[in-house]
Amino acid sequence: MEIGNLENHVQSEPMEESSQAQISHLALDIGGSLIKLVYFSQNSDGGCSKSSVQVSNGNEGGPVLQGKLHFAKFETAKIHDCIDFIQSKQLRVTGCQHNGASANEKCVIKATGGGAYKFADLFKEKLGICLGKEDEMDSLVAGANFLLKSVHNEAFTYMDGQKEFAQIDQEDLYPYLLVNIGSGVSMIKVDGPGKFERVSGTNVGGGTFWGLGRLLTKCKSFDELLELSHRGNNRVVDMLVGDIYGGTDYKKIGLSSTAIASSFGKAISDNKELEDYKPEDISRSLLRMISNNIGQISYLNALRFGLKRIFFAGFFLRGHAYTMDTIAVAVHFWSKGEAKAMFLRHEGFLGALGAFMSYEKHGFDNLMVHQLVQQSPSASHGGDKTHGPADSELNDNPSINCSIYLS
Structure with a gap:
């Protein structure tokens, strides 16, 4: 199975399907701010073969389902x-009027997130389908474990404009801290498949950035606000250590003159009104404040449990260089270089992937279990460098080849 390109913009069109492609197994993650959707399309030839390929558990020669996951x-x-x-895509839903199913058979698609409950009646009314509700934390962890164990070059570090892929030792993956940054932030200690605990979180997350940003800048969308931050200078708004100490460092406690002493602190002493500040400076300061906060809280929770590996995910990140760099610097600073922040290329789709993998008794019984995963040659490798705002979006639309065995 090939995981197709991720969509970079809200409501963007997914990849074109062949007219003969069979589209099925849709799964949703309906959050407070965004709906994430994953669906599978078989290759036009039906996608099943008896050809032998190498798989980790030695289950060779079985039928293979080949196709694409779309996001x-x-x-x-x-x-x-x-x-x-x-x-419009005529997505075929598991159990719905195919493979001999009757028109009266209950149609169910897997869904997670609070919206799986909130919008259940709407999906029933508009599409005639029921949402098969999957636990949100279960789905997030299942999606993360799949990506980290099965997808080559999924995780990477990013600091000072340098992106480096991390080689994950499969024998030493657990435990790790998963920080999922959606409207709010959940911090989950993952000890193994299905073994996890939500150990902390914060209500200052993507929804905070979007909500405050809309009030302060009049931006109409998250991506508009994020793009605005590219052009901003947070030092116009933030009070720095140097502002307090006459332009000098506070070396005794390890603070440079450019460290932020108080986010939005200059608004206290400046004789200015809101309209006197540039929206791009406000958005930059807001992004820096929230990213710093998440990085620090995440490390402190990793410290509680002796975890050195922290993975950040969620659509707050958007593969955005400045956001990732701010989080990484916070983790590096507070850990004194002992811990590293790591990011995921499929960062926003963990919950939807986990819900997708929960399908059972529809020919996908061992979905994502017996598989061979190979990185597409078109995907980039480590050492990428950004040189300015135009290159700062690091979501490089990875395409991942794999084959799924059916039992």
Whole structure:
């Protein structure tokens, strides 16, 4: 199975399917801000073969289902666009009027997130389908474990404009801290498959950035706000250590003159009104404040449990260089270089992937279990360098080849 390109923009069009492709096994993660959607399309030849390929558990020669996983996202506030998309793609839902199923058979698609409950009646009314609700934390962890164990060059570090892929030792993956940054932030200690505990979190997350940003800058979307931050200078708004100490460092406690002493602190002493500040400076300061906060809290929770490996995910990141760099610097600073922040290329789709993998008794019994995963030659490798705002989006649309065995 090939995991297709991720969509970079809300409501963007996914990849074109062959007219003969069989589209099925849709799964949703309906969050407070965004809906994440994953669906599978078989190759036009049916996608099953008896050809032998190498798999880790030695199960060679069985039928192989080949095709693509596609990813899309929509604003939750525009959920009807998502429903229209599902209708327009004629996504075939498990159990719905195919493979001999009757027209009266219950149609179910897997879904996770709070919206799986909130919008259940809407999906029933508009599409005639039921949402098979999967636990949100279970789905996040299942999605993360799959990516980290099965997808080559999934995790990477990013600091000072340098992106480096991390080689994950499969025998030493657990335990790790998973920090999922959505509208709010959940911090999950993962000890193994299905073994995890939500150990902390913060209500200052992506929803905070979007909500405060909309109030302060009048931006209409998350991506507009994020793009605005590219052009900003947070030092116009933030109070730095140097502002307090006459331009000098506070070396005794390890603070440079450019360290932020107080986010938005200059607004206290400046004789200015909101309209006197540039929206791009405000958005930059807001992004820096929230990213720093998440990085620090994450490390402190990793410290509680002696964890050196921290993975950050969620659509707050957007593969955005400045966001990742700020989080990474915070983790590096507070750990004194002993811990590293790591990021995921499929960062926003963990919950949807986990829900997708929960399908059972529809020919996908061992989905994501017996598999061979290889990185597409078109994907980039470590050592990428960014040189300015135009290159700062690091979501490089990875394409991942794999074959799935059916039992």
